Amino acid sequence: MKGQGFVMNSIWAIILAVVIGFAVSGLLGIVVVPWLHKLKFGQTILDIGPNWHKEKQGTPTMGGIMFIAATLIAVAVVLITDKIMGGDIVAEGIIMANAARVKLYGGILMAITFGLIGFFDDYIKVVKKRNLGLTAMQKTILQFLTCAGYLTSLALIEKPYIFIPFVGNREYWAIPVFFLFGIIVIYATVNAVNFTDGVDGLCASVTLTASVAFATCAILQKYMGISIVAAALAGACAGYLIWNWHPAKVMMGDTGSMFLGGLIVAFAFGIDCPIILIPIGIIYVIEGLSDVIQILYFKKTGGKRLFKMAPIHHHFEMSGWSEKKIVVIFSLVNLIGGAIGVALMYYGRV
16 A cells, blocks of 8 residues: 555665765764874864863864764665655645645755854864854854845745644744744754763763654654654764764764754744744753853842853853763763653644
8 A cells, every 4th residue: 555655665764864874974073083183273262161172172173973964874875775766755644745845855955054054163263263153143144144045945835834732833923033943943943952962972962862753743743844854963973972982082063063053943944833942952952051050140149140050051061960971861861851852742733
């Protein structure tokens, strides 16, 4: 039966995406890590960070190119194979096929663009041997332009709407509302993911759990293209962890963290439910809010700090938690958040 064949093909496509993503990312480390060492693309550690982080000075950065390449290769192989076999898994079972394609490829392009912004930031840091790359204004302008470009592609293909669990699809009140909401969500998510990259293995582990949740949610929403990309990213993050687990042999840099942020938020918009980022990316939310709260509290109290250090993973470091413990606990919390997100998408269908 056609329905059974579709399910079987989808399962194999997801498995293939995970396996290729993991294998390519893990194997790339054999070449990329020594290459970054040779180029002397070492990480510069902030003076305000924990003292023991100084030991990481010189660890190769820009390692994010490993899982970026692995994700893109895995997706390309799966989709090309599907096409050769006569399938169209991206649009299968979807009424608005063109919209599904725009959400998929537009989301990937947005993530790549964010990754390029991160790359320029990393490159300036490495060349000038300082921890400040692009200025805050330069980075913000580039990020806003990227957000606007992606949201424009969505607005042009169909009338923007949002899926709310237990409520259903609801159109935005007006296009300006869609753009304002979208820019805030995308900008906040990308930077929150960037904040999460501060401990060996943390950002990749948390993103792995988020990707698994989004892959599942995409299946529920019948967006198989999104599910395949999420599966590929999960595999790529797992392969990258071979090299990034404490003590890290390579760091992802802004190149990697901004790509991850862009792709994670693309998944949320790709399944028409950006608010699901709250449970599925609960650690990103906590990391981002902890930084904002710390700054506001500091200004409000005239120099006092609520946390020993922000983002919050550094607070736990300063409290005596090992990096491995932080990664395990934070990943488990995000895994629970992901399960809640999947449950909301499943039981919230109307």
